[in-house]
Amino acid sequence: MSFTSSPASSAADAALQAEVQQFYAWQMHLLDDGEADAWAETFTEDGVFAANAHPEPARGRETIRTAAAKAAAQRAEEGIQVRHWLGMLDVRPQEDGSVVALSYALIVNTPLGGSPQVHLSTTCRDVLVRGENGGWLVRDRQVKRDDLA
Amino acid sequence: MSFTSSPASSAADAALQAEVQQFYAWQMHLLDDGEADAWAETFTEDGVFAANAHPEPARGRETIRTAAAKAAAQRAEEGIQVRHWLGMLDVRPQEDGSVVALSYALIVNTPLGGSPQVHLSTTCRDVLVRGENGGWLVRDRQVKRDDLA
């Protein structure tokens, strides 16, 4: 990644920063609580979830919902509480009204009766668009695990 | 936890997000610096601190102060620097002027001369109210460790 533009400095950009953080908090709570239906609703109908750990991107809400439900069931069976931490969020408003959001993410796993482990460190590049109710939706997500080439 | 409401999207909500983050930074610095008196002042006089790791909640500033002072003394004796990280903050303004703040917390312990350890992963549910000077105070805190059922 190359970062050559200036940092945002207007009040509007600052408000956007806080707003996107609120969105991510809400979205990650849904994921970690296993709320696969509500999680899928935070993507656009044709939303894409790509990851360098997966051979093919997940395309569309239904696929994203199914993947989240499956992962939640597996974690419940294993007795593991997952927490997704996003941070170091760089928010870049685009001319078409969308937002490119660049962030880091840590996945912290805690087994029942055990100690938390930092399972993965990744970057996340999102394209966010406004939904009908004014809130943000993910149109495109690209997750890159730091341990993979 | 179930999250069914929409994410906040107004400028006021965005400003609140940043303001509550500032409060938590200030509060956690106090805790980790062992400033038990000033820490206790960030709760209301009748503030409650409940945790699924404790049989009974701590009730009132005096109890909260005593518990913090005891924990600080123990950490100093063990030569451990504790850092409380709050993140993934979902701020929900209530009709009565209070705020429900849902967050994740990591406790990172670093022994003198050693490596940092992610000691605990928890969730935190706060009810915040405005104090006389306009700043936020915790009226009710519920901490749930992820490793406990």
Place this chain on the structure above:
Amino acid sequence: MSFTSSPASSAADAALQAEVQQFYAWQMHLLDDGEADAWAETFTEDGVFAANAHPEPARGRETIRTAAAKAAAQRAEEGIQVRHWLGMLDVRPQEDGSVVALSYALIVNTPLGGSPQVHLSTTCRDVLVRGENGGWLVRDRQVKRDDLA
């Protein structure tokens, strides 16, 4: 560190919080991407980077640039992706227009093909000033590793 002042509570302070977070995200992405030139430009020409792990502070952009380039080359050789996480940010506007920013930082290292490790836990005390383009620059940074006395 002692924190005795009240937490910031105005809308302006809240906007500043978000703005400084945006700056740090941008700055840390540069560092972790090995963009030593752009990283050095986030300090003032006479910027100082002091750390309790180093016998002498780095003084001036050129010194800061050289140190970052060297560290980036070494990490690339070792196959380690470093991520700097700043958080628990307490932003304090000063009368002269500068900002004192107190934060925590974690350094998370991920080797190619391996698991992430929380390498270091530190505090960071910055003095930030506005650059010619309106963005923030670091005039003085003091990093304290929690594992050192």
